Amino acid sequence: MFKALLAEKNEEEINVEIRELNNEDLPEGDVLIDVEFSTINYKDGLAITNKLPVIRSWPMVPGIDLAGVVSESERADIPVGSSVVVNGWGIGEDHWGGFSQKARVNGDWTVPLPEVFTTKQTMAIGTAGYTAMLCVLALEDHGVMPDSGPVLVTGAAGGVGSVAISILANLGYEVHASTGRAEETPYLQNLGATGVIDRSELSEPSKRPLAKAQWAGAVDAVGSHTLANVLTTVMDEGCVAACGNAQGMDLPSSVAPFILRGVTLRGVHSVYVPREKRITAWERLAKDLKMEHLDEMTKTITLEEVIETANEITNGQIRGRTVVDLNN
Ligand SMILES: NC(=O)c1ccc[n+]([C@@H]2O[C@H](COP(=O)([O-])OP(=O)(O)OC[C@H]3O[C@@H](n4cnc5c(N)ncnc54)[C@H](OP(=O)(O)O)[C@@H]3O)[C@@H](O)[C@H]2O)c1
Structure with missing residues (x-):
């Protein structure tokens, strides 16, 4: 069993809460990831508060970003034990996303963790x-x-x-x-x-x-x-x-x-950007973003704090970036 934030819709009401799930509940995909960190973006705030119809398939685990370690893989090019980042491709919108201790995704959506970053930094x-x-x-x-x-x-x-x-x-x-x-x-x-x-x-x-x-x-x-x-x-x-x-x-x-x-x-869009351009962007981030600035602009929260933070980000009250630690 693992913990995930699940959004469900009953008629026009949406309910978002932390639930205990198991691997069989996860959507299809050829790579299973033990998620270490996710993050809250403005879009996640809109999804969780339902201020805009970001979620297009119900029930949904929100979270448009995740980073973690591959624990099962049907892909020779994405070995078990490798660290990966996934952002966009509809995760948290029409495919279960990052506010979960486990995620199953299409391997084509994963990007190898850039060498200079930890999984936490990629989510910052x-x-x-x-x-x-x-x-x-x-x-x-x-x-x-x-x-x-x-x-x-x-x-x-x-x-x-x-x-x-x-x-x-x-x-x-x-x-x-x-x-x-x-x-x-x-x-x-x-x-x-x-x-x-x-x-x-x-x-x-x-x-x-x-x-x-x-x-x-x-x-x-x-x-x-x-x-x-x-x-x-x-x-x-x-x-x-x-x-x-x-x-x-x-x-x-x-x-x-x-x-x-x-x-x-x-x-500028980000969700369906081709993989090569994503890799270029991550390489440039590794070169051009000062790590001490990233630390200064980042706060870390737990899964339990995600709903409150979602409200804050849609009210323009969040400074910089917020990382979600899935194992805390
Ligand atoms: N195109 C894409 O693929 C893509 C990807 C990522 C993000 N986005 C969009 O980019 C925007 C920023 O995302 P984010 O994650 O950085 O969100 P964020 O952390 O909430 O930042 C948004 C900032 O906009 C300012 N703001 C908020 N409400 C405003 C208002 N009513 N009038 C003027 N300024 C206002 C605030 O800055 P100050 O307090 O400094 O004024 C706020 O901190 C969002 O609209 C998000 O959806 C788009």
């Missing part, structure tokens, strides 16, 4: 941190380099934002952080932000199609009016990597930044 990074890296790769693809000019990160004190600031600053960019939590200014500066702006400057409906050009690039975890305002302040040929919707799913913008400044709005 998690989907949020790996998506931050994908955003940085997107800016680089579009020619936004450290000497192009200052860059902005929105949703700065959250998971994506914290990791993005640390990576960008470490690469030599001049990073500015937009946050609703002024009290986190020392934290953001410690990660490498040179400037901190209040998110209220960006969160109201945009007044003009263009404003003073300030940013060579941006990583946006917020969407809605914030993204629309960011677009109006990007320099000629700049790029915004947009990955999030913490303010909202809408984008009340105009075409002005695109047709008058040649700005690129680059969407």
Whole structure:
């Protein structure tokens, strides 16, 4: 028997609680993993609180990330005893995910644990941190380099934002952080932000199609009016990597930044990214993310604390990243 957080739906009500399960309860897959760590992302918060219909198959073990050791395998290329990371591919949405001491998954979804990381560190990074890296790769693809000019990160004190600031600053960019939590200014500066702006400057409906050009690039975890305002302040040929919707799913913008400044709005997704690109992103994280920053931005909780933390993350109350220790 092992412990897992199980979400069940009865008509419109959802119930989420810790249950004792056994291997026969697990979904199909060719690799069985003893999960050591998982993590809470914004999407997990939405799933557990049912604020958005993230879960597409019931009952569901939520958790879009997991890391652990293979305990049974039908795959010669994924031996028993190897450490692996799984994020995305629908785990925690339509296939049982990481808030469980055991997970059975499709071996193609696993990535070998990058040598420089422990399983705990990979979950401190998690989907949020790996998506931050994908955003940085997107800016680089579009020619936004450290000497192009200052860059902005929105949703700065959250998971994506914290990791993005640390990576960008470490690469030599001049990073500015937009946050609703002024009290986190020392934290953001410690990660490498040179400037901190209040998110209220960006969160109201945009007044003009263009404003003073300030940013060579941006990583946006917020969407809605914030993204629309960011677009109006990007320099000629700049790029915004947009990955999030913490303010909202809408984008009340105009075409002005695109047709008058040649700005690129680059969407960043993470769930169905091909394996080779994932491996590249993990390799770059190993090189470009400072481990002392990762420790500073990470808190560890138990499975019993997941529901409370899910509520906190959807209320914008979590700083940085939260790891879930499945064996504590
Ligand atoms: N595209 C993908 O595949 C992908 C992958 C990972 C994450 N995401 C998305 O990226 C976003 C961030 O994820 P996360 O895990 O970093 O979440 P998080 O830790 O909760 O961070 C989100 C941050 O956004 C800011 N925020 C929250 N509510 C806001 C509001 N109403 N208006 C403006 N800012 C607000 C807060 O930062 P401050 O307190 O600093 O203002 C908050 O810490 C989420 O929307 C998530 O769904 C997408």
